[in-house]
Amino acid sequence: MIDFRYHLVSIVAIFLALAVGIVLGATLLQEPAMRSAEELTRQLTADKQEQRGQIDELQGRAQANDSFVTTLTPKLVEGELAGQQVLLVEAPGASAAYREEEQEVLADAGAVVTGRLSLTEKYFDPKSAGVLDGLVNQLKPAEMTFAASATAHDKAAALLAASVTTTDQAQAGTANEATGAVLSGLETGGFLNIDGDPSKRATLAVVFASEIPFEGEGAPAQAAAFTSLAGGLDAGGMGAVVTGAAATSAAPGGGITALRDDADLVKRVSTVDSADLPAGRVVIVYALREQLSGGAGQYGTGPGVTAFQPVEPTPTPSPTSTESGS
Incomplete structure (x- = not known):
């Protein structure tokens, strides 16, 4: 008959094999997984920095444009x-x-x-x-x-x-x-x-x-x-x-x-x-x-606009006199 000692040895062997498998699997997979995660982190960081730079550039351009228009506003609307x-x-x-x-x-x-x-x-x-x-x-x-x-x-x-x-x-x-x-x-x-x-x-x-x-x-x-x-x-x-x-x-x-x-x-x-x-x-x-x-x-810029601004009215040409030749 199979005694208790045999069962105990079998159970211990199963858990030992499972533990060895986990350790081996983690060891084999750890390095590639870590490298992949680190590479993804570096890429995301680089993308974020690039986008931040683009946003800063656009904001700077917008501020310069607004400053330019504000300075010229009195001339743009005069009269x-x-x-x-x-x-x-x-x-x-x-x-x-x-x-x-x-x-x-x-x-x-x-x-x-x-x-x-x-x-x-x-x-x-x-x-x-x-x-x-x-x-x-x-x-x-x-x-x-x-x-x-x-x-x-x-x-x-x-x-x-x-x-x-x-x-x-x-x-x-x-x-x-x-x-x-x-x-x-x-x-x-x-x-x-x-x-x-x-x-x-x-x-x-x-x-x-x-x-x-x-x-x-x-x-x-x-x-x-x-x-x-x-x-x-x-x-x-x-x-x-x-x-x-x-x-x-x-x-x-x-x-x-x-x-x-x-x-x-x-x-x-x-x-x-x-x-x-x-x-x-x-x-x-x-x-x-x-x-x-x-x-x-x-x-403006929202839904339903026809343009950002009205069309500049065309100046009415002043009449010119013509001289008749003989």
């Missing part, structure tokens, strides 16, 4: 908007930095900024639409009528535009008699805040879109309120440009995206999604100039 009154309008969440930088460029272009309207979240809140509608009907002049299909925000945009913008250059910079009551009423109602003197009617408007996308159940209504605002200001004056950054305002849910998705408005209202770039701030001026001539376009 482009001479004699024009410009109203600044901010959606809640718009960048104050973009607005302040653009205001300087507008001054370089010869424009006068009449004032600023900062719309509140309440203005865009669908739950406040009924209150806004009632207030607009209360504040509007008796002779002002609205289309039967007009929404509360369509009406509010039309009333605002009639109060702070004009298509008549002779009226630019002068106050509409009804403007004070309209603006103070909407401000008291919590729908906007006022800075400067927007009651002095402007010929052009620059609307700064929010850097925060419209999200959630109320997003479609909020986007519609924003496009109504831009369309109303465009119709009330000699043109409007909506601006922001491509990564935010021209992204899904952004105000610029909402406007570019509107087949009617893109024919009338211009957008510039490069307000975060010195070159983009120049493009805003050029887009306003184009609006004055009756044109419109979608400019």
Whole structure:
């Protein structure tokens, strides 16, 4: 019979063979595996350093380009908007930095900024639409009528535009008699805040879109309120440009995206999604100039653009006299 000692020896032999196999296998495979891992690490490190160098080079080039454009901006926009009154309008969440930088460029272009309207979240809140509608009907002049299909925000945009913008250059910079009551009423109602003197009617408007996308159940209504605002200001004056950054305002849910998705408005209202770039701030001026001539376009680097900037208008040749020979 096979006794216990035989079983014990057999078990020990099996485990010993297994241990020897593991040791031999690890020893044979360790060196190639380590070499492969070390080579992969060296390659990844080299790739990372190369990409870091490329990023640093691109950032340096971008900074140099921005510095160059910033230095030349006064010359690039000089006289482009001479004699024009410009109203600044901010959606809640718009960048104050973009607005302040653009205001300087507008001054370089010869424009006068009449004032600023900062719309509140309440203005865009669908739950406040009924209150806004009632207030607009209360504040509007008796002779002002609205289309039967007009929404509360369509009406509010039309009333605002009639109060702070004009298509008549002779009226630019002068106050509409009804403007004070309209603006103070909407401000008291919590729908906007006022800075400067927007009651002095402007010929052009620059609307700064929010850097925060419209999200959630109320997003479609909020986007519609924003496009109504831009369309109303465009119709009330000699043109409007909506601006922001491509990564935010021209992204899904952004105000610029909402406007570019509107087949009617893109024919009338211009957008510039490069307000975060010195070159983009120049493009805003050029887009306003184009609006004055009756044109419109979608400019920048984001989805839906037609070009980075408007086409330079062709100078009208001066007439030349011809001498008749005998």
